Amino acid sequence: MKWLNILIMLLFAALMLYATVGLPDHADPQAPASTHVSPTYIEDTIKDTHTPNIVTSVLADYRGYDTLGETVVIFTAGLACVLILMKRK
Amino acid sequence: MIKQHYQSIIIQTICSLLIPFIQLFALYVIFHGHYGPGGGFQGGVLLAVSVILQRLYLGTKISYRKFSPKLALALGASGLLIYGLAGIIPMAYGASFLDYGSLPLFWVHEAERRALGILIVEIGIGLGVFGTLVLIFDNLVGERW
DSSP, X not given: OHHHHHHHHHHHHHHXXXXXXXXXXXXXXXXXXXXXXXXXXXXXXXXXXXXXXXXXXXXXXXXXXXXXXXXXXXXXHHHHHHHHHOOOO | OOOSOOOOHHHHHHHHHHHHHHHHHXXXXXXXXXXXXXOHHHHHHHHHHXXXXXXXXXXXXXXXXXXXXXXXXXXXXXXXXXXXHHHHHHHHXXXXXXXXXXXXXXXXXXXHHHHXXXXXXXXXXXXXXXXXXXXXXXXXHTOOO
16 A cells, blocks of 8 residues: 555655646746736836836725725634633623 | 633743734734735734734733634624725725725826825735634634624
């Protein structure tokens, strides 16, 4: 059983290593992830939002819905802590 | 339980000197998010750290009088409310949810309105994180409030 597990792990490791060959190079401007919406963000940030920091404009403006969810998650986690740990009479 | 404050004059002096600078740096981090690293999450954590340091060196009895846990709860909830309102108010002006370009700040250009919207949202995030972290600390200490 132990050797079977090791064999399966080795097979998966080989599969992963084989898959890395097909990945784009590090910081490749022609990679699919860099050609979809990133050029629009980089070119239009100053025109759209007057914010020099692209990270902030993506976080709070282009992807504001996402950040709203994060804030709700944090506050809900805090409320859950309060409900569990609060001292009652 | 943090019942009574430290008697050491060194700890009291250092902490009371340090706290205003931590708070000033937290405000800088929140408001500098447009131009460099920083933003609501990081600034909110720094603000929470300043209050937690005060809890640690003053003890909960005095510190709760200066900054009550109920105030932390109210601030955290109002931070979330600010974010939600920044999303909903543009809908009243015919734009989509979270479209800061339609916030009712008519004296500035549309792109400036978006920058101000980002600032409002960052302040909301900062308040939310601040209140939540202080609340978690106060409940871990386990004193009734």
